[in-house]
Amino acid sequence: TGTEDSMIKIWDLKGRLNVANFPGHQGPITSIAFSENGYYLATSAEDSVVKLWDLRKLKNFKTLQLTDKYEVRSLAFDQSGTYLSVAGSDVRVYLCKQWQELISFNDHTAMATGVRFGHNATFVASGSMDRSVKFFGIQ
Numbered sequence: 001t002g003t004e005d006s007m008i009k010i011w012d013l014k015g016r017l018n019v020a021n022f023p024g025h026q027g028p029i030t031s032i033a034f035s036e037n038g039y040y041l042a043t044s045a046e047d048s049v050v051k052l053w054d055l056r057k058l059k060n061f062k063t064l065q066l067t068d069k070y071e072v073r074s075l076a077f078d079q080s081g082t083y084l085s086v087a088g089s090d091v092r093v094y095l096c097k098q099w100q101e102l103i104s105f106n107d108h109t110a111m112a113t114g115v116r117f118g119h120n121a122t123f124v125a126s127g128s129m130d131r132s133v134k135f136f137g138i139q
Helices: none
Strands: 008-012 017-022 029-034 040-045 049-054 059-065 074-077 083-087 091-095 100-105 112-117 123-128 133-137
Touching: 040 074, 074 112, 083 112, 091 123, 100 133
Parallel strands: 029 074
Antiparallel strands: 008 017, 029 040, 040 049, 049 059, 074 083, 083 091, 091 100, 112 123, 123 133
């Protein structure tokens, strides 16, 4: 879960226990996404950064500093763990192993609020406050 006080919490659902906490963001948490194998967690808050966490080591291993005032609203890994998509002020796709931006899309006229990968990560679908759903090819 993500909290208003900038904390990411991992829970044991069976025991209903908080088993790990990840501090480090500034501002309320806006999105959380697990990688396909469960090894990594991507998180965002109102601080214009995306943090990548290694859940096996319980530590932050990478911080993606976005442009100032970038508002992240949604994060998603593809089914293979090759890509991470970030939606907010625009839609961006990152190559996971290098954590470098691969492509960005600015076609929405308002904030992008949701993003998901299509079959085999050949495209990304994003929804926006402009009341549209757009599909972007990435390969």
